[in-house]
Amino acid sequence: MGADSAVKFSDKHLLSEDYHSHYKADINGLLTKTTAVPPIAEGVEYECDVLMTGELKKKSTPDTVDDVEILSNATHIMSADPTRRFMFGLTIDKFNILLWFFSRSHVFVTEEMNLHIDAKNLIYFAPPLSGACREALGYDPTVRRVQGTNGADPRYIFTIDGKQYITTEAITVRKAKFLLGCATRVFKIQQVLNDEGELE
Template identity: 30%
Template sequence: MREDPCRRFAYGITIENTNLRLWLSNRAFLAVTEPINFLSDFDNVISLFYLFGSITDVGLGWDPTIERISIQDETHYRFSLHHKDRLMTFTTIRPIATYGADSMVGRGTRVYEARDDDTGKTVAL
């Protein structure tokens, strides 16, 4: 989540010996399950992987209002915002400040110089 502004939250799975844990991280908290033995509790492990295989991208933590795009071999982002029944899109030009996203728990603030795709004006986003 620190590296990718397209993420709202992330799941993780760790396995240590025969213990499996599920992790959930978002900007408000980090949660971890009690360990389960994946060798003896394989019905739940199969269910877990089945659920992860059938969940949508939004359910996996991807923000549908942000699109990663490539312009001249550089990564930029297109933000789609609804304002007064109007869809506005902005494409980032360069990051101004991303240090707020370094913390695992916190606001995750990023500021970009961006271009309004409708007017061509440069704005801070």
């Protein structure tokens, strides 16, 4: 808990650390302290900090259920970031809202709620996000992103049975076409001997 896990909201284009076009959503819930690795541009916001993606429709469409955008955005974030276990979503359709939970194995969505009648449900949802630890916000505590050498892509340190291993090369990184689809990543690794990052 604290400043690194506090949440801010943004509708900016976000920068990706991966080789694909920038993600764009109507609403983003972001960590205030980035998990991106240097060099970090001033004022830039990153996809790796999105813990909640949202879509806003100013006109109500009661007879149409169009969840393609929010599902596509959640798939994009989850497939691009090995440090994720789950994330949240929010759809606002004029006065109606849906709250979402996306993981790699299942998706939950609430029944439609009216902002005028059920505002308390949104109030119950928002404050816990702003005070939660990163693990409760969907980040895997056994994986962390670190800076690559000589300006290389980010590397990842995995903690397994109390030992730490850093990725040195991606052998294969397959992106999931669907949120619940397969997305196998295989890395070459080295064991990290201490917190200073010395390798075996």
